[in-house]
Amino acid sequence: MTTPHLLPAHELERTSVVANNTMNRERGLAGVNSYARELGLDPVARLMARSATPSWLDLCSGKGHALREARPHLPAGAVLTGVDLVGPLVPAPTPAADLAPAPVPAPVPALATPGPELLTASVAHWSPDRTYDLITCVHGLHYVGDQLGLLTRAASWLAPGGLLIAHLDPASLRWADGAPAGRAAVAALRAAGFRYSARHHRISLDGPRAVRLPFRYLGADPAAGPNYTGQPAVGSHYAAAHVAASVPPQ
Template sequence: MPTPPPLLTAPELERSAVVANNTMNRERGLAGVNSYARELGLSPLAHLSSRPAAPSWLDLCSGEGRALREAAAVLPADAVLTGVDLVGPLVPIPAPPAVEEIIASVSAWTPTRTYDLVTCVHGLHYVGDQLGLLARAASWLAPDGLLLAHFDPESVRLADGSAAGRAVVAALRAAGFRYSARHHRIGLEGGRDVRLPFRYLGADPGAGPNYTGQPAVGSYYSPGPETNP
């Protein structure tokens, strides 16, 4: 049985070198080789353009917000495009009126509205309470909104260090999420209250590389009171 490492709280984790990853979504645009469309298997622009009015997109762990800026240049003026990132844009370029760039922890921040599209491109790899964020994000969706994120079940462990991925994926699917093991993508259609039967314990920033080849965070849980959004 593996020995669990010392676990960090959210503030401690966010000060670690692994989470302060300045390359996350810094150059990724809307379309092309290094793009949101390729990573998500869906064009955010096409999805938002299909909305009848005032399309809205929340991008968690948005980095420089390049994709949001590109979308703002094409979508209607009343579009609402919100990016949340722990570090925020490193290059101080004024954002278009439709784009709101928020520097905050996605583990603590909460929006005041719902969104047609919520994305998190490879951002969950650096979040301690991944399940808690997924549950909260489900409540941020419009009734017919779409959530898309990358998720690695191998990063989720029980208190004793044993793997919890299979049980976690089963619980997520029971709550309405769909998961593609091939693409490491998780999705949800329609905003809702999600409760998952795991209690968050803390995170390990020394978990090592995940399927992306980059160092990632290990998230530890115990079966217990359901997570609340």
């Protein structure tokens, strides 16, 4: 078996597979191409059942359509944060040169309810300064080098009783020589408290905890090819390490 050429995060994020502007760009909150369908739950209903001032962190959020659509249905104190490597990419409108200038509109009062905070950053390095009731990553892990590392970090970002849910393709998890590591990784995640649905390729976790998995990240292969979605994805490579599985919250 040929050992693939593995890239560190800063090189991986410059490849066309990862630094694309199409992944998760148009997915909305509800409907056919939606978060509700992909996650198997209604994010707004989940948030409203959690707290009077709920909070939602969406990793690899694309244009942030789902967060924007959720905002009017949530109380004014709700916190909505989206993080994406490429960012929302919403250009300012440019008037045509041959059109007369538009009339200056009357001042609009500031909105009592602010929109979501959309951050352009690498999820491999970014971390929040607060916890969240809901953390989602809709098909975003397919483009992250250290997928297991992001899951373990995100586990500590949950508020008490919060939910982390993401898509995970075990076939993309490999040992150093390219041999499959998915079965061992899923077993370790389950031992640490995660749930995994093979049918839906969804990994989830209830409540915060400090998680350590018996894997050491080596690098990623952007030439791994299409995954179960049919789209090119990243192969994440690991070596075995011996660590404790998880530490429940005190």
